Amino acid sequence: HYFFYIGGNDSAETVFIISEEARRANFQLKCFHIAKTIDNDLRENDHTPGFGSAAKFVAMAVMGDDLDNRALAGVKIDVVMGRHAGFLTAASSLARVRPSDGPHLIYLPERPFSLKRFAADVQNVVNRLGRCVVCVSEGICDANGDPIASKFIKEKDSHGNVQLSGLGALGDLLVGAIKARTDISRVRADTFGYLQRSFPAIVSRADAREARQVGVEAVRNSLKRDSGSIAIKRKPGGKYRVYFECVPLKNVAKATRHMPDEFINKDGNDVTQAFIDYARPIVGDLPKIGRFKRVAVRDVD
Secondary structure, three states: OEEEEEEOHHHHHHHHHHHHHHHHOOOOOEEEEEEOOOOOOOOOOOOOOOHHHHHHHHHHHHHHHHHHHHHHOEEEEEEEOOOOOOHHHHHHHHHOOOOOOOOOEEEOOOOEOOHHHHHHHHHHHHHHHOEEEEEEEOOOEOOOOOEHHHHOOOOEOOOOOEOOOOOOHHHHHHHHHHHHHOOOOOEEEEEOHHHHHOOOOOOOHHHHHHHHHHHHHHHHHHOOOOEEEEEEEEOOOOOOOEEEEEEOHHHOOOOOOOOOHHHEOOOOOOEOHHHHHHHHHHHOOOOOOOOOOOOOOOOOO
16 A cells, blocks of 8 residues: 655656556555656756766766876767756766866757857867867757757657667767867767666765655655655755655656756856856765876076
8 A cells, every 4th residue: 555666757757647546546555756866857856866976976987087088188078868957967067176177068958959069169178278078968959959869869768768878879979070070080989878877886975865865754754645756955055954845746747857047057068156066065075186286396506
């Protein structure tokens, strides 16, 4: 008589459907959705379990990728998960410590993507720095709202969505666009794929703590109500604090939320400080990468 289902918005829709069917059949069944999605795209939530740890993986991977790019120059493109929302790709911005650090360009599904503009942006960064690190959401769309990747990927998942993750086709397309539209010779791409959501060695402490707590709250709420989804809310103020609220299933089911406008820069190729302030306490501490400092040496007789 109890059904707890962990997952994202499609999972929330499943719980909602089962709950409604049980109600119509007059069958006593308590149905609760426990939030978990690295995409961070559930409505009613400030953020979701899974996002903090996956975001930490992305930020750390890009930190290392930026060092590699400094050594070899050229252009490096990283394709990150995010079908409709760019939160995870945006987390790559946490890799920056110094002004010249990558990623130098970030592209999200919330803004129309143009191959022509993309190539020009990359060329501008290369002209300025001699290199460029780019992070791109797998779900970037054209001006009509059609995913760029859907033009050459036909495989679909169990929910009817075009299978965007785990394939290198988008990265290859972007590499080809730069080579065709610029004179940059060294261009490489990696698709982070499923590792970013399942790497056990990189875990956000806040994420692990909150992931357990949403499960606890689901059980507690099942003792006093029939259904709901456990949402994470952020308390106002400068200090990072959260609380948990049981919200109606229909408020979370199926539909997704997107990156707020104030998190995306006006050119649509980067994030703002507001996003960094939002994401940093969820992700937690990142490695400190040291560098040699140049010092003046005075000849001594």
